[in-house]
Amino acid sequence: MLYPSPLNSLARGTWFKLICGASFGHLPAIRSLAIAYTLAGADCIDVAADLAVITAAKDGMRIAQKLARVSQSRQEPLLELPWLMVSLNDGVDPHFRKAEFDSSQCPVDCPRPCERICPADAIAHQGVIDSRCYGCGRCLPICPLGAIVTRDRTATPSSILPYLTGSDGIDAIEIHTQPGHLADFEQLWRILAPVAHHLKLVAISCPDSDELILYLRSIHATIAATYHPHPLPFTLLWQTDGRPMSGDIGAGTTHAAIRLGAKVLAANLPGFVQLAGGTNHYTVPKLRERGLLPPTSTKHVHGVAYGSYARVLLSPLLDRLETCTDNPGKLESHPDLLCSAVAIAAELVGQLKSSGTKLVAGDWDREQG
Template identity: 40%
Template sequence: MAAVPAPPPPLLASHAAVRATASDVSRFRGARLAGDHPPQVAALRRGDWVKLICGASFEDAADVRNLSLVYTLAGVDCIDCAADASVVGAVNEGIDVAASIIPAVQRPWVMVSVNDDCRDLHFRKAEFDPEDCPPDCSKPCEKVCPADAISLESIMVGGEHTRSDPLHGKLKGGVLTERCYGCGRCLPVCPYDRIRAVSYVRDPITTSELLKRNDVDAIEIHTTGKGTDTFDALWNSFSESINNVKLVAVSLPDIGESTVDFMNVLYAIMEPHLQGYNLWQLDGRPMSGDIGRGATRETVSFAIHMASVPERPPGFYQLAGGTNSYTIDCLKKAGLFQSMTFPGTTTSETISSQQALIGGIAYGGYARKIIGRTLRKIPAQFGRVHIEDHPDHLLEALQDALSLVGPVKGYPALSSMK
């Protein structure tokens, strides 16, 4: 009797639908010749750049790996992550697995995010002592956390079960630090005001070492718009490493009439040592991640303001903060989706570089949320989930990712495949 052949490895067996879908994406992108520019820069010039924000404070390597895998297959141009070596490694592992499924996949740039002072909302963690919590608390913090970063469990004390006699029990657990990205939703819902936010600043020496790695392509500096001294000091600390990256991004909120002047001061600080490309991230509604149409209005309003100002600093412009499935529609209504002229101007006023006013969109909390729904369905093995080992779930996650990336990229018949 002939021996039964061993089944092929998972990446060669059960990924037919995933391969077919991702191959369509790769073929479409390959047909768009980048010319003299890297494909990521060509995307910024066309206005169809897409960045995945894993979270400047999100350090769950397992989730970051799977998010990077899925969104690489979906065709993002950049993956932004915490400036942490293990997180950077997780991003690159996800990209590598995507490339093992579709060898022709375009590798996105890997970006690390840092801050110039501790007031930036992206660089904080929730913290509390569960033993300070009343044992009969309804745990609303656990319910509202979008990252599943709070886990509280009732335990017995002195032989009494907590549920039967809450006064003799207590809670254990608390905040899972690596999963918390500082959204702040837990702070106002605590009925006992026991949760606090702890802010921090990424170490510039550690970041400089990351910039020297060959698997880090870009850096993003978050600034609050409340001063330039800390930005200047941070930028100078990168003087020996900043030229290792291809792109420098600055993320900032809309601070009103002084926004453009502030940006021009920052550009003057950067310009002497800036050899690569630069990008401005217009963070309209920081740390939102909401799904409603209203959540994206602030970032689109920010875009309208910046696109109409002739004295804005050089560089590409990209939206973030409150971006979701409604952002493209709102940009189109404003006349700024992949547009090279501000609405109402004449063709003679077209910007000389022939690049889109808004180079693209970064998706953060919303992008993580729609993939997280699928990841939570997969049973963990040895504490880890490798989404490629579950082809049906990988296809589901890829389709969700394409529903977000496809409308920006203009994938034919793919943006509506769900």
Template identity: 35%
Template sequence: MTNLLTHSAPPDNNPTLSPRCPNAPVPEALKPMLAALPQRRFFKLIGGGSLTEADKIASLAKAYALGGADCIDIAPNLAVIEAVDTALNTIPGPRPVLMISLPLDPDPHFRKIELAEPDCIRCGLCLPECPTEAIMLPDALNISQALCYGCGRCVPVCPTDALSLLPFQVDSQIEAALSHPAVQALEIHSHYCDPGMLATFLDRWQALLHDKLIALCFRPEAIPVPQLLDFCRTAQAQSALPILLQIDGAPMSGTEDPEASRPALEAAVWMAKQLASHGGNFPITISGGINTHTAQWLSETRYDFIAGVGMGTMARKAIWNLPKSTAAEAAKQIIGLFKTKSSGLR
């Protein structure tokens, strides 16, 4: 199985974790974001774990930062980190927390499309499916690898099976990404939620995790409950900061369908029940299918424990082609829905 660990550290069945000092002060830069969680006002722009078009991500990040986002979550790619950092330095007022996303194991957020050119008949059916306009058909089909984030929408429409998804390898970037001074948080994506693999990862990178907030992103279904709890507690053992859980409903499934975020909402309800009955206490956010309708669902009592959202596809799509002059205002309107309607202060 290809994963970060195979290239960065040998498997270790008995890793020794060194927890952050419980009395260490909370980094100033994290305080506004941490304050947004209990108020249920947390909003994160998901830039895309494998979206590496640096200038585009930097523009999105700036617009959502100006719009009031608490966190900007980007690929573990130095060019993207540098571009976003530079963009965020130009905004007045407090910066959102800069988070990088990493795959612990083969996770769908870290894929790229591959085209078998001889099989492509240039029918163009895949073009309108791509949310990032990565596919172009001037003469031959051209796919921007930097813009592709592996959502898979183009694959099933291809009549000749010319498109397939391959893992996006980030291994060579991880040390530089975690070492970058602008990176204040990391989100660890996992398909299998293996506590031993997580412990080995945290142990391998502990020197670079000091004072970084750790989030875990996973789909809880099909993972045994004791294993899930162990997975979360393994992360908590490494940090005196809260461990954020980002419960993923249907990865990269954003559409305008009012029900698109229902899998994430219901997965969060299920996870919260498991935590409540087993004594776990972690802030829960949701991702996967998040759109503007989600703000309305969050005002329902059933979901009143959810601390906020990470919005990817629909957040990017909303301002993808807007000029800079209007992008920030559009982002502000989207974030405003989550800062008011979904607020526990309603």
């Protein structure tokens, strides 16, 4: 089976992006997510601007490619790798924060609601496990002492600039911005512009606001001015961040994602439109119901990105993987877990696409033997 290229997926309205998280840094999980969702046919994997995270994701994609080749019994790789996207921010943004608290101040009899509510298992006895926290903020209001605070950070583009120009580097960047940040956006763009022509895609991620469409037009004008009178040398994508980092909370979060996607689509901005923020397994059926996916409509959204929902789907398997006695954390060494993970991922990806992976446990067993 040939997987369609990511660009074709955008054009066909079947683009699937996995969001690992702009500040999620749990390397074994990122590697495993990259393996499973690459094999499931994802078009793009979006990670934090951190070299260790980028390496883990790339490693996962390469393993997936090898596994796909084995399953197809061919020497040539048939699996078109997803584009690797790195997320940056131009100012304070919840996707780029971490929670923290001083566990020595917690009462011994606290029932620890913070631990239970955390979707990333990022809270342990000693406090927040930094690499696991992705800044969703759910633990903040639940602490009866108000002991949990957040630490904002800005992803610095300088550390990833060399990876924007290499052939085996980063394919896409995403800039998280919001109305009121235009000067900050312009400053960040001035750093990226000299190398941006190496990219296949630039995504702009923005939450809703009354000024959203005007703001996005200003962003487009800033980017287009860099290349005037020539067209942009990369594909432009608008990521509509409906209800940030909430897709795993419940089906209803998808409504905010769809509302915002429809609003940006109606604005006819140059570029593709892709939903995020609250997306889950209800998103595609609801989009179809509203005629916002092809083939029912000529004016359709071009894809969907899944973050917390896609990760939570696989977390029970990845937890088991970490406790394996042999090769813990290596998904490719555990065919049963691998196949289960790919099957779950493929079901989500398959909502947008008709294709999926044909990998079965025996294929990898044969390769190992």
